[in-house]
Amino acid sequence: MIMNTNRENDNAAPDAAPNATAPEPAVTVPSLLGEDGAFSPEWYARFEDLQPYAATLAKFKRPEALAKSYAHLEKLKGYPDAQDDPRMQAFRITVGLPENPDDFTIARPDDTPDEIWDEHLAQSLSRVAFDYGVPPKAMQALVDSYSREGRNFLMDCRKQEQDAIDAAEADLQNEWGNEFDHNMQTVASFLRHVGDQTGIDVQSMVENPALRANADFARLIFAMAEQGREAPIRQGVPADDKQEAQRIASDPTHPLHEAYMHANHPRHRYANEQYDRLAFGRSL
Numbered sequence: 001m002i003m004n005t006n007r008e009n010d011n012a013a014p015d016a017a018p019n020a021t022a023p024e025p026a027v028t029v030p031s032l033l034g035e036d037g038a039f040s041p042e043w044y045a046r047f048e049d050l051q052p053y054a055a056t057l058a059k060f061k062r063p064e065a066l067a068k069s070y071a072h073l074e075k076l077k078g079y080p081d082a083q084d085d086p087r088m089q090a091f092r093i094t095v096g097l098p099e100n101p102d103d104f105t106i107a108r109p110d111d112t113p114d115e116i117w118d119e120h121l122a123q124s125l126s127r128v129a130f131d132y133g134v135p136p137k138a139m140q141a142l143v144d145s146y147s148r149e150g151r152n153f154l155m156d157c158r159k160q161e162q163d164a165i166d167a168a169e170a171d172l173q174n175e176w177g178n179e180f181d182h183n184m185q186t187v188a189s190f191l192r193h194v195g196d197q198t199g200i201d202v203q204s205m206v207e208n209p210a211l212r213a214n215a216d217f218a219r220l221i222f223a224m225a226e227q228g229r230e231a232p233i234r235q236g237v238p239a240d241d242k243q244e245a246q247r248i249a250s251d252p253t254h255p256l257h258e259a260y261m262h263a264n265h266p267r268h269r270y271a272n273e274q275y276d277r278l279a280f281g282r283s284l
Contacts, residue, residue, distance in 0.1 A: 038062050082132050095135040104130040106139060109147040116150035164213035171215045181261065182249045183222050186279075190225035193276045225279070245279035 044050045044057040060066040080087040129139045195202035259271035
């Protein structure tokens, strides 16, 4: 039997694996706290997510101060009761409201029509928003949205009014044909005549979209004007006055026809007065 006399080889450590790598040295991370328990200078700088809050975090010198601030924020979570003045005051500060309610104002959005903007209402809403801690940006966003929707609604209403007016005029033009302009002038003249006698300003009535969009209203006034011609209010009107008024309204060769038919004519008012005198027996 052959004995192995090389005992040193028996106790020798096995060779290291050919692909093994040496362990990396440990990285020493600076402590967040100093020996006195306070935060190390700019301790927050090593956290990338905290960079946007660096100015605020720099105010905290010790962990307990940061913990108290966090506990205070936790206490403020949730919407406070408006009657809880201390908590509501703290909440207003948190959401960026001014200390004085008079400083909480609502800006009128651009292109807001006068018909949908009420300065008194805006002031009232701003006070309610302050009392209930509505963030200024949120309140302004609500007002902007209200203004935008109100403007769209107003434009739709105006379009519907104009469509109704156009439809009424088309209806009357189809019925009256070439007499449309003359008949409409008769309607306006009769209204002015009656308005003068009763002391009522009828201009707003003539311009009222609801009446202008009603073809039957024009028919009714025209019929009343025609009856007025047949039975003049003032007695003693010559029989041919009605024909003269008709010529003013319909005969292009009449000296007053052009002035009567065009509201911007310098003699339009005079022509209307002469028409009313002749057609309705109006005393000048």
